[in-house]
Amino acid sequence: MNIVFVGHVDHGKSTVVGRLLAETGSLPDGKLEQIQARCERESQPFEYAYLIDALKEEQAQSITIDAARVFFHSNKRHYIIIDAPGHIEFIKNMVTGASRAEAAVLVIDAKEGVQENSRRHGYLLWMLGIRQIVVLINKMDLVDFDEGVFNNVVADYQQFLDELGIKPMFYIPVSGMQGANIAVHNEDTAWYQAETLLDALDSFQKASPPVDLPFRMPVQDIYKFTQYGDSRRIVAGSVSSGKLAIGDRVIFYPSGKVSTVNSFEAYAAEQPGEVISGSATGFTLTKQIYIQRGEIASKVDEPPPYVSKRLRVSLVWLGQKPMVPQKQYHLKLGTAKIRCTIEHIDKIIDASDYSSTEKDRIEHHDVAQCVLLLHAPIACDLSESLADTSRFVIVDDYEIRGGGIVLEALPDEGSQIREAVFLRERKWIDSAVSMYQRSERYNQRSCLIIVTGTEESRRKEVAHQLEKSLFQSGKFVYFLGIGSVIYGVDADLKLFTATDDPQEHMRRLAEIAHIFIDAGLILIVTAREIDQADLNLIRSSIGNERVEVVWNGSRVTTDINPDFQIDDDDDLNTSVTSIKGLLMEHGVIFAP
């Protein structure tokens, strides 16, 4: 079991841990003597803390600077103790330690009482999801083992925890220096006969894997090691909750793609028929679908994760420079990594006194509640229901500078369309010949090519020429004129009135494209000055990887970043040849 020790600087965490190791006989021969000898050589009084603070640098500063891992065992079980530091500058190490812990020991100095970091660490333990907490009132020897002092500190701290809704399982009066109530009771605290620290640790429950919750597996990769003669296509990842069996229908978010588990793969082990949370696994699918790292696999018959571009979150910021609304960051959640900005800061929680303030930036060590706006939709869960897939970090300039939990997935402009697409994917009736079989037969990867540009640009000429050229090279291609859609499929829409619904028009076009793509064809359409909102809509319907955007003209007049740009002054054939070059590069068509 992983246990983390947290608390304010100099409240005696390392001493408590050192004492615990010594009293449980957990030190290798020679280790204790080695440190003792070094202390003697350097004319320093020996302290148990030196066992933990094994580095010269730390001894110089006399504070633990990192989440050192220490192995130890009681009669009941094995422990990894993470001796997290309390110095204010080192909160990121405490987070590192606490992130892996199943239980926490929070140490408060009886003499100094509750300090800023006693509260901050308590808050972070809550955010990190640790619910098994023991609070040690340490250095009881400095207050003559006085029961009144103990009770006052306990009352003070519990008042703070009540606001978070946390109830520690134990408050224990201890002395790390003298060994009181660490492994055995002490006559100086005869008034305390409840659990020692060791009893308390042994009473913690090993967190049971969340097998009864909905299945979630962030996709780490799609493996196809054809270079080693292995043709299996394996969806790899670690199950964060629930379980999955052969024959289960899986749905991947945010794409909404659906397939069925064909087999679980394993090396030098039996292939399982079912996997549960915690398993690092990989499976093959009966129907090949295009999915990518970053998606979350779930089961069709279980509650789905949320998909949104707008998330209300609680986060802690560890960067020296503040997190500000104008700046772009990266959010990493599960295996997804997406650009984001702050849309709105709801409140900053000052962990030192737990009051709320309104600020326009999130400073070093602030804990904030805010709304993040993502560049693309992400799949996630809410912290109250599925902890693992609600946890994220913020990356700024190559470094993890913050982390937090998703409290709420807010609606965005694409929510409605996505819901329709997810339902379509679940209800889709496969044709007897798969898209991949067609792809092989037609020797092409089906997609939608959008030829766009300003009103004056020669979109239609380019589209027609491209269609002819692809057809002549044996491709299965079709040009669909927008007018044909407007007066056909869209005939029921009031196109030229105030109730004109461009989004519905675009949605229908995307659905038509989706059918063409499933049929294995390359579809070419033209559109005047297509913008990012249109593209997002089309992509959420048919997938990012199936859309190629060609802009006609030397200047892009909308907010899109086209795959390709051609000059209107160029010879038509030259333009078409260069578009074909791009299609080859993107694997739509292949070199002859």
Place this chain on the structure above:
Amino acid sequence: MTGNHMDHLQELENISVYIFREAYANFKNLGMLWSMGKDSTVLLWLARKAFYGHVPFPLIHIDTHFKIPEMIEYRDRIVREWKINMVVGSNEQALESKQTFPDGAIDRISCCQLLKTEALRGVLTGDGVRYRFNHALGEYQREENPEPFTGVIVGARADEEGSRSKERYFSPRDRQNEWHIAEQPPEFWNQYKTDFATGTNVRIHPLLDWTEINIWEYIEREKIPTVSLYYNQGEGTRYRSLGCYPCTFPVKSEARNVREIIEELKTGRFSKIAEREGRAQDKEDGGGLESLRREGYM
């Protein structure tokens, strides 16, 4: 008890596999150090677990030319059998000018610095000479225009000695390959440092939470082939930790197989003796390998 123990091994394997896959997804120029010792051989086995029998990145061995000969024989046998993409590098300059401890020129620590740390730095940056095993020809060939490695998987365990317990799963090294212990990034949950500036590299530690006993129990469970030096061949001695022959000494032990090693570690005379007690250089470095590691030692 045995049942629980197997579960713990499975948990460790799951976490390690997850780390391997994160490394492979995020680092284009990924490599893995393989010293042929038990830890990095378990690492190699875990890579094959993660990637379904394949090792889709090169293994790197820093050859000091003072390694125990059985280690090199074992290396090349596994390389052939498992079709490993093997890269070997050395500090050729120091070896040619005999700037080594066995040649009597320098002390043990300086020797480690030159033949291991410096050689590793050269191999990782691509400044040093690299030899790659050519499976078609069955021999090592000098590599032209080596690219720098941006991610390096290493078999360090937190329980080995003080400084290793301070590592992250993903620990950055700067342009000089140096480690800034006080400035390490945070690791929230299972999110690691997978973004890095040009010229820096990241050390990846899938075995950080494994203990020496876990390693042997896993070798037993998985029947992983290991070098014979770890076992008593009838002379009442074996190596507990492998390294260069001038500085690594066998320990007295009757253990002839993996099971007997595990018994010995749990109940025998080794249950309370540090694993690296047979490694002479540790004793000369008061910081517990720390000064070596700061400069890039494994």
